[in-house]
Amino acid sequence: xxDHRRRRYWxxxxxxxxxxxxxxSVWAAGVLLLCLLLYYLADEELGRSFYSxxxxxxNTWQILLPAVLVxxxxxxxxxxxxxxxxxxxxxHRLGGPIHKFRLLFLELGKGILDTGFRFRNGxxxxxxxxSYREALRVHAERIRVLQDLGxxxxxxxxxxxxxxETRGLPAEEMRRIGESSDALERLRDALREFRxxxx
Numbered sequence: 001x002x003d004h005r006r007r008r009y010w011x012x013x014x015x016x017x018x019x020x021x022x023x024x025s026v027w028a029a030g031v032l033l034l035c036l037l038l039y040y041l042a043d044e045e046l047g048r049s050f051y052s053x054x055x056x057x058x059n060t061w062q063i064l065l066p067a068v069l070v071x072x073x074x075x076x077x078x079x080x081x082x083x084x085x086x087x088x089x090x091x092h093r094l095g096g097p098i099h100k101f102r103l104l105f106l107e108l109g110k111g112i113l114d115t116g117f118r119f120r121n122g123x124x125x126x127x128x129x130x131s132y133r134e135a136l137r138v139h140a141e142r143i144r145v146l147q148d149l150g151x152x153x154x155x156x157x158x159x160x161x162x163x164x165e166t167r168g169l170p171a172e173e174m175r176r177i178g179e180s181s182d183a184l185e186r187l188r189d190a191l192r193e194f195r196x197x198x199x
Contacts, residue, residue, distance in 0.1 A: 019090050019124070026086055030079030037071030090124070097125035104132065113140040114197035140196035147196075150188045157181055 044067070097119060104117060115136045119129040161177050169177075 022086055022090070023083065026082045027079060030075050030082070033078060034071055034075035037074055038067060041067035041071050093122060094124045096120065097123045097129060100129070101125070101132070108136075111194040113143065113194060115140065116197060140194075143191065143194045144196050147188075147191045147194075150184065150191050154181075154184050154188055157184055 100117065100119065107114075113136050115133045117129070117133070119126045123129070157177075157180060161181060164177065165174070
């Protein structure tokens with residue numbers, strides 16, 4: 001088994017783009033919140049310290065430390081909370097289709113080619129589900145044609161066998177016709193295992 005390692009990470013703009021844009025917008029909002037809190041709290045702290053600066057001298061870091069700690073902590077917690085909420089929500093939009101695909105592949109392994117499954121409009125793999133549905137539809141139609149051909153071949157062979165039995169063919173020829181009939185019956189049984197759904 002050959003180990004294929006991915007050297008480059010490509011971004012599928014159609015499926016990954018909206019998720020990455022949401023994460024980027026949450027982080028941008030977190031940075032904006034940090035800037036606003038720093039501006040507001042630093043302004044308040046500097047305003048209070050300005051009047052008492054002649055009473056006791058403090059360096060700038062001592063003045064701004066409470067503002068930086070409060071602003072950084074609040075913006076960090078809000079940003080992490082929003083990111084976690086978004087990650088859980090988006091993973092649910094991805095987890096549902098993954099579970100659905102797992103069930104669909106189990107059905108495909110059993111020969112079920114029915115295209116009657118549904119995905120939610122907001123699911124991240126909605127377009128992949130539609131591509132899978134189209135592939136199932138095409139293969140179901142092909143198998144339906146094979147089933148019809150198998151039925152017609154079985155009817156023709158049965159009529160030919162009955163006709164040839166009345167003519168008294170040699171036993172070797174009748175044995176070959178019987179083998180062909182058995183092989184065709186096995187083929188029809190194999191084709192019947194596929195459930196193609198309504199046409």
